[in-house]
Amino acid sequence: MEIKAIITGSTGMVGEGVLHECLQHPDVTAVLVINRKPCGVTHPKLKEIIHKDFFDMLPIAAQLHDYNACYFCLGVSSIGMKEPEYTRFTYDLTMEVAKTLQTLNPEMTFCYVSGAGTDSTEQGRSMWARVKGRTENALLNMPFKAAYMFRPGFINPGKDLKNTHGFYKFISWMYPFFKRVTPNYVITLSEIGLAMINVTKNGYPKHILEVPDIAKAAQSI
Template identity: 55%
Template sequence: MGKTRAENNVIIMGTTGMVGEGILIQCLKSPEIDSVLVINRKPCGYAHPKLKEIIHQDFLDFSPLENQLAGYNACFFGLGISSVGVDDDTYYKMTYTLTMHVAQTLAKLNEDMTFCYVSGGGTDSTEKGRLKWARVKGKTENDLMILPFEQVFNFRPGFIKPIKTQKYAHKFYKYVNWTFPIGRKIYPNGFCTMEELANAMINTLSHNNERRILEGKDIIALANEPS
């Protein structure tokens, strides 16, 4: 008899945004994922036998949810905001403070968890560069690496081509998707598909005790690993 696969029970954050929604679509399709919990301020609009949704307003206080967050071995964190038009304090709170609160809560409850964080191309690991958003993302990545998760993967995609059926993809993508094959050929490190990003996250669950930063080419390679 072959080795029995361990169950993969995943929490996905950000499913009312493009990245989180794309991750959700792929997880619901994947035979490697047994159950999915999503936590949103408003319903994500998806129903599936594997899917459970919690509606919760205060993402800076997950203490009321703690009795529902144990027993998961992965968190795919696709929640985030743009720095454009946002003051520095708000961006820091919604990027660093919120992410770390969720991560610290989950690390406390799930010692064998893999945490996958979507930061973005250009993130500044030194935390000393010129761009504020890149420094904040870099600090978030660095501090996630310290938490007592089994694994941490920081994903740095550039241009992400959404899945055609996505409801929350930015409208401008339908005007620029035609550039994807050109960009991928010229600069493959800066272009991946939503399926590749999500499948790479799913494939982290077959790894052990890793802490890695994944640029575009790394994401594509991990997505194409044999299951």
């Protein structure tokens, strides 16, 4: 299967890692990244659109046709935010992008990065988990060809990526220990990217992928 993927958030840690895997993978033949600022990557497969307002996708809609995957890695931290603001930049923004892409590409597979602990009931005490859960639920109810929610825990970013969060750089040396002690909570950035590619190609029995599912999907051929 030939994959033509749109990636959001490629100037962040997860998006950069997913972009790296896509550019290396033989089944991914074209990649479009949509960013507010340049990602600084050049590659024969890669096209970039600089777009400042993700709440209004109409100005770039004509350039979004003929893609069969979206790897949505764009997100903000909930630290210091009230629920209405976090909802705007998480739920509302994601819905604007997703609705535009689904209309233009009804056979698209949509992969969304949320996080371990996301609350599918939308009723829990954790504000970010409720909002992420609401976003996941809305995406799963949209008429994409398929939608998959990715819930990574601790991520080992690997080497040679420039957008790794300082926190991960500081403790990445502990990844082997975390992997041994809490194997169901840690994953590599490479595995996340490969899993997205593989579920696009082959599907997956579950539409919400916790860490063990991400690891399993990354290994499928």
